[in-house]
Amino acid sequence: MKITAIDIKHYLLPLDPPFKAAWDPNPRKKFASTIVKVHTDEGITGIGSGDLMTGFEGHEHLFIGKDPFEIERHAQVIYNIDFHYGRCWSLDLALWDLMGKATGQPVYKLLGGRSNKLLAYASNGEIVEPEVRAERAQLFIEQGFKAMKIRFHHADVRDDIKVVEEVRKAVGNKIEIMIDANQGWKMPWDTEGTWDLKKAYQVAKELEQLGVFWLEEPLPHHDFRGLAKLREMTGIRIAGGEMNRRLHDFVELNRLGALDVYQPDVALSGGITYTKKIADLVQADGAWFSPHTWTNGIGVLANLHLAAAVSHCPYLEFPYDPPSWSDDRRDFVMANKLKVDSDGYLNLSDAPGLGIELDEEALERYAYKHVYVGES
Template sequence: MKIVDISLDRLRLELDPPLHAAWDPVPRGHFDATIVRVHTDEGVTGIGSGDTMDGFDAVRHLFVGQDPLDIVRHVRAIETANFHGGRFWPLEAALWDVVGKVAELPVATLFGGASRSLPAYASTAELKSPQERVEVAWQVREAGFRAMKIRIDRDRTEDGVAAVAAVRDALGPEFAIMVDLNQSWRMAGDTADATDLVATRRLVRRLSELDVFWVEEPLPYADSAGFRRLRADNPGVRIAAGEMQHSMTELLSCLDDDVLDVYQPDVVLAVGMHRARTLAELAQHKHRAFTPHSWTNGIGLLANLHVAAGVGGGPFFEYPFDPPGWTPERRDFMLADPVRVNAAGEIEVPARPGLGVELDEDAVRRFRVG
């Protein structure tokens, strides 16, 4: 089998009203998605998505003509290309989709088949008042979720703590709450200083008192000593990070230095599926959790799900959901059907071979911009 072509469809969905993502200083008036298709000489086509794939035309020749099943070779080639400025992990997802289709198995089965479904947590996007956040939390709970992640802005910590406290009071102790401080990496142009360690320690202590399940990305990635200090200060709350760590070396250093309780590298943004699987196995061997970030679109979500379910990740899997600003219909506008949770609040691994992606080709044509 040979790769005969790799095509990209660049899509854009206009957002009206815009999404006011907590980590982005600029309201999002549109949502872009790049669809990667790996075409083979035997008629099998693999589909991936997640990052922009900007600059890929310059390295396409590294893959066309190769056997799509040679995954280790392709991972190494992607890493060499990424070193020079790209982030081409959606290609690896499309290659695994080919592998699964050839094997007639879901990719999660190829990755170990530890779970057929994972409990989901509703991962919110926007900053809301305590009352508004409680209203969304009830919608989340009624949809079957048993957990929810709330964003706290570094400049509005009192509002954020109040929202967490309100959800805790309203939904009780059985409902799991995660908190994301979004301090480990920044959007382009966001040059403000991160909250200092003393203030962050105080904030994490308050969140621990509210029985928060984990606090995510509380410090810049470079502050390994600070991460360790937070864990030592607060044995009652887990510390999570790693979603955008682009180096396996850095992630393995975190693991060796025991910096985190929860490892979250996104397989289509950070280190790819093969490498994330390795990190997950090592983290679990050391009794640390692996549950990847999945804030892209439904295709990227499925790629992360297959890795997490394959190795038995968890205890929760990220499901971007914050109605009305962020819904499955917006997130998965390119799919025939959005990825949804079942009545038990779990995301099921699709039974179809590969990643289980079903594109809405009419939507792809309608929203194509290049």
């Protein structure tokens, strides 16, 4: 089997009303996704997706004519491209989808097959009033969720803590609460300071009293030693790593014992191939692997395959904050929208590959750019 062509298409979904992401002061009026298709001489096509994939286009020729099963070689080439340009791991996801289809196996079985399901935690995206967040938490419980994540980003962190207090008062211990402090990375125009170790510790102490399951990104993603110190100072789990793009970052984070929960996203920082290496590394030392999944439904699905196959963490992130962030918005490129079952699980089928079924009508409606590279 040989790769004959790589097809890259970009899609843009208008958002009306806009999505007011906690980490972005500018309401988001559009949601971009990329679909990558890897075609072969045997008629099998692999599908992957991520963000706008700006760093990959122009390098497709490095894969044309190659055997798609040479995944370690392909991952190394993508890793090299990623260093020079930007996130381009959608191709790795498409190759795993292709290998699954070629062997007639779902990807999670190729990766280890530990399980075919994981509990989802409802990962909220907006800043809303404490009473509104508490009402939505009640709805999550009714839908089967056993955990949720609240994002911080008020000007005064005490207002963020009030949200957690209100939710805890409303739901008691019926649902686990994670907190994302969003201090790990910044939007391009954001020049404000981030938390220092002392502030992170003070917040962690407050959240520990509220029974918070983990505190995510309490310090900048490059402050490995600060994260390690914070982890030693507090009893709450410290999570992070979603925007650490290079393998050596995770080697050093793990060496320092910086995190309890490691969150590399297969669509953004390593693909399935390199992220599995990270998961194996950190879990061998007793930490958890629970990937960030906030791209689109295909990204969630790809992360689910790897996490179900290898993760010891009981939960997987599920971007969900209706009505502003719904299944239809997140999964607009997919025919079958992802949903949790009545017990709060995300389930994988035994369909070969990643089990992706595209919504061709939506793709035709929202397409805005197309790149196709085949054999010369």
